[in-house]
Structures are given as structure tokens and as C-alpha cells.
Amino acid sequence: xxxxxxxxxxxxxxxxxxxxxxxxxxxxxxxxxxxxxxxxxxxxxxxxxxxxxxxxxxxxxxxxxxxxxxxxxxxxxxxxxxxxxxxxxxxxxxxxxxxxxxxxxxxxxxxxxxxxxxxxxxxxxxxxxxxxxxxxxxxxxxx
Amino acid sequence: xxxxxxxxxxxxxxxxxxxxxxxxxxxxxxxxxxxxxxxxxxxxxxxxxxxxxxxxxxxxxxxxxxxxxxxxxxxxxxxxxxxxxxxxxxxxxxxxxxxxxxxxxxxxxxxxxxxxxxxxxxxxxxxxxxxxxxxxxxxxxxxxxxxxxxxxxxxxxxxxxxxxxxxxxxxxxxxxxxxxxxxxxxxxxxxxxxxxxxxxxxxxxxxxxxxxxxxxxxxxxxxxxxxxxxxxxxxxxxxxxxxxxxxxxxxxxxxxxxxxxxxxxxxxxxxxxxxxxxxxxxxxx
Numbered sequence: 001x002x003x004x005x006x007x008x009x010x011x012x013x014x015x016x017x018x019x020x021x022x023x024x025x026x027x028x029x030x031x032x033x034x035x036x037x038x039x040x041x042x043x044x045x046x047x048x049x050x051x052x053x054x055x056x057x058x059x060x061x062x063x064x065x066x067x068x069x070x071x072x073x074x075x076x077x078x079x080x081x082x083x084x085x086x087x088x089x090x091x092x093x094x095x096x097x098x099x100x101x102x103x104x105x106x107x108x109x110x111x112x113x114x115x116x117x118x119x120x121x122x123x124x125x126x127x128x129x130x131x132x133x134x135x136x137x138x139x140x141x142x143x
Numbered sequence: 144x145x146x147x148x149x150x151x152x153x154x155x156x157x158x159x160x161x162x163x164x165x166x167x168x169x170x171x172x173x174x175x176x177x178x179x180x181x182x183x184x185x186x187x188x189x190x191x192x193x194x195x196x197x198x199x200x201x202x203x204x205x206x207x208x209x210x211x212x213x214x215x216x217x218x219x220x221x222x223x224x225x226x227x228x229x230x231x232x233x234x235x236x237x238x239x240x241x242x243x244x245x246x247x248x249x250x251x252x253x254x255x256x257x258x259x260x261x262x263x264x265x266x267x268x269x270x271x272x273x274x275x276x277x278x279x280x281x282x283x284x285x286x287x288x289x290x291x292x293x294x295x296x297x298x299x300x301x302x303x304x305x306x307x308x309x310x311x312x313x314x315x316x317x318x319x320x321x322x323x324x325x326x327x328x329x330x331x332x333x334x335x336x337x338x339x340x341x342x343x344x345x346x347x348x349x350x351x352x353x354x355x356x357x358x359x360x361x362x363x364x365x366x367x368x369x370x371x372x373x374x375x376x377x378x379x380x381x382x383x384x385x386x387x388x389x390x391x392x393x394x395x396x397x398x399x400x401x402x403x404x405x406x407x408x409x410x411x412x413x414x415x416x417x418x419x420x421x422x423x424x425x426x427x428x
Contacts, residue, residue, distance in 0.1 A: 022155070025159055030225075030227070033228075033230050033232045033234075034229040036236055044259070045192070045196055047192045047256065048191070085188055087185070111188075113253065113257040115256055116254040118252075119252075143189040
């Protein structure tokens with residue numbers, strides 16, 4: 001800082017302007033801000049120090065099936081348990097009756113951060129209960 | 144304790160709460176374009192943690208400097224400026240957390256990593272807006288007004304840098320910058336750089352300083368302004384862009400030429416922002 005405001009002859013001009021005094025709340029808010037900054041920095045640095053490279057681990061599971069007029073809506077959740085983030089995750093669902101593939105559908109999830117999950121859904125024409133439904137992520141892109 | 148001092152203390156506290164509200168308003172004004180940019184939400188999660196920490200750490204001295212010249216509370220000493228900076232960070236932090244939650248962008252299903260990243264990225268411009276709010280929305284106090292007008296060369300450069308950050312922060316993470324720089328030939332790039340400098344000079348010389356700072360009266364002529372403000376200002380704008388693109392991890396995979404082209408493309412809005420800094424950042428005085 002080039003000049004210190006203390007050096008200015010401010011006091012002579014307006015000797016008792018009340019707002020120049022600092023209230024207790026202001027100190028509290030300022031301290032809270034400093035505390036948050038330090039806490040966030042500490043968390044980020046802790047995360048940086050413990051971070052490991054690695055592939056995203058994408059696990060999908062069905063949350064529920066709702067029969068609708070437009071078909072059977074299968075809602076699912078894809079969780080990324082790995083240390084790195086995946087973008088454009090393609091999850092493909094295959095409904096099988098024994099070894100025969102009855103129906104296939106695909107959903108693309110924009111973005112799954114590490115240690116996070118995203119919900120999505122597919123719509124099948126047949127009841128997924130009539131066979132075995134397999135859900136698996138088939139591809140992703142590095143963000 | 145007399146009733147007079149008690150009443151005065153209440154007045155002080157009330158005044159501070161009003162200025163907190165103003166700061167929150169200012170931070171919303173400044174952060175909305177960034178909040179509603181898709182890349183910003185995802186960047187927070189994928190960004191390198193060291194750089195995210197660095198972004199937050201770099202915001203603090205910038206806010207202290209800004210608070211010295213404008214700020215939403217009267218500041219007399221460096222301690223005041225530092226406290227103001229942290230108040231601004233708190234306001235920015237709370238504002239961004241609140242709005243991100245309202246938008247449903249952060250919630251219990253997201254990891255701490257992702258939530259914290261998104262908030263920290265938004266906190267940078269939001270706390271900026273909180274400090275700037277006074278210059279734009281509130282009445283500047285006497286000390287700031289005089290300091291603002293009399294801001295020395297260092298203060299001017301700080302304003303230039305702030306203006307550059309302000310206008311380029313929400314452009315830096317977008318894919319459009321890549322697309323534009325990819326479709327430009329080297330001739331385009333040179334022309335854009337020259338145009339950036341020229342428009343900066345026109346704004347700084349014609350609109351800004353001659354009206355307010357009366358540079359010509361000081362005997363600082365066209366070329367002096369060009370050297371001291373336009374060229375230096377453009378260099379600062381480019382540095383700000385380079386730092387921001389690096390922080391956001393945008394130039395990691397690029398070769399030096401492609402990176403420079405990206406910086407020049409982002410440097411255009413940054414230069415315009417820097418040139419208008421006194422109107423954007425410095426308030427009405």
C-alpha cells in the first residue's frame with residue numbers, strides 16, 4: 001500500500017463523526033470472515049495434501065421403478081467413489097431375459113464430481129421386473 | 144455509561160448492519176453472472192485444490208487494497224482495511240452459499256469437495272462486489288472520496304487490475320474463449336491486441352481521467368498517459384488473464400502460443416474492464 005490513511009489529517013475535519021467508531025458487531029463479523037477464510041484454506045490444503053491420482057469409480061444402482069403412461073421409468077443413482085471427477089458419463093441399461101437382450105437404453109450424466117453422486121433415469125417399454133436389469137457406466141470424459 | 148454513548152453505540156451498530164445489507168446487495172449484483180455460468184459450478188469440484196486455495200488467498204490482499212481506496216465502511220488504518228476485507232469475504236461467502244443452495248446446486252448429495260469448491264469460486268467475485276458496493280450503491284465517505292480522487296499511481300493500477308478481474312472473471316471459465324481463440328489466425332490475434340490497447344487508451348484518456356483526474360492539468364500528456372496507463376494497464380490486464388486462466392486450469396494442456404492466444408482473447412474484455420475501472424470499481428467520484 002502506497003500511503004497509510006493514518007497519516008491523513010482526517011481528524012481535524014470531522015472530529016466526531018460517529019460511524020468512524022467501530023461497533024462490536026463489525027468486529028465479530030470481521031473475525032467470522034477471517035475464521036471462515038482460514039477454515040476453508042485449511043480444508044483445501046488438507047484436501048490437496050491427501051489427494052491421490054486415480055480413475056473414477058462409477059457405481060450405479062436403481063432407486064425405484066415407476067410405471068407411467070410413457071413406459072417404466074427407472075430412476076437410478078450413479079456414484080463416483082474414485083478420486084477424480086468424470087464428465088459426460090454414459091450409463092447404459094440392459095434388460096435381459098436370461099441371456100437374451102430384451103431392451104437397451106442409455107443416459108448421459110453431465111458431470112459427477114469425486115465422492116459425489118447424480119440421479120438420472122431411463123424409460124423402458126417393458127417392466128424391468130420381467131427380467132434382470134443391468135446398469136453400468138460405459139464411458140466418461142475428463143472434465 | 145451514559146445514555147448518549149449508548150445511543151451512539153446503537154447508531155454505530157445500525158449503520159454497520161445497513162452497510163452489511165448494501166454489501167450483500169453489491170455482492171449479488173457482481174456475482175450473478177458468475178453464479179449463473181455452468182462452468183463455474185463444475186470448476187469448483189475439478190479445480191486443483193492448491194490453486195483454489197491460492198485463489199482465496201489472493202483475494203484477501205486485493206480486497207484489503209480495494210478497501211483502502213473505496214470499501215463499504217470508513218477505513219482509517221490498515222487494521223480497518225483488513226477487517227473490512229474479511230467482512231467482505233464473509234458477505235461473499237454467505238451470499239454465494241445462500242444462492243447456490245436456492246438454485247439447488249449444492250446440497251447433501253454433493254461431496255464437501257464439490258460444495259466447498261463451488262462456494263470458494265463464487266466467493267471471490269462476491270466479496271469483490273461487497274467491497275465495491277460502497278462505491279456504486281452507497282455514498283462514499285469523505286476520506287474515501289478524497290483518497291479515491293487522489294489515488295496515487297499504485298491505487299490507479301489496483302483499480303485497473305480490479306476492473307480487469309471484474310469483466311473477465313465470468314468469461315474466463317467459458318468454452319467460448321477456446322472457440323474464439325481457435326478460430327483466430329495470428330493476424331487476428333495481433334489485430335485484437337492492438338485494438339485492445341487502442342480502445343483502452345481511448346477510454347482512459349478520453350472518458351475517464353481527463354474528466355475526473357484532470358491529467359492534462361498536471362502536465363501529463365497524451366503519450367505519458369499512453370505509457371503510464373494504457374500500456375501498463377494492458378500489461379496488467381494480460382497478467383490478470385494469465386493468472387486467472389492458470390488458476391482455473393485453462394491453459395494447462397496448451398502450448399505457449401495457444402495459451403498466449405487465449406490470454407489475448409480474454410485480455411480484450413479485461414482491458415475494457417480495466418479502462419472503465421473507475422466507473423465500475425471506483426465509484427462515482
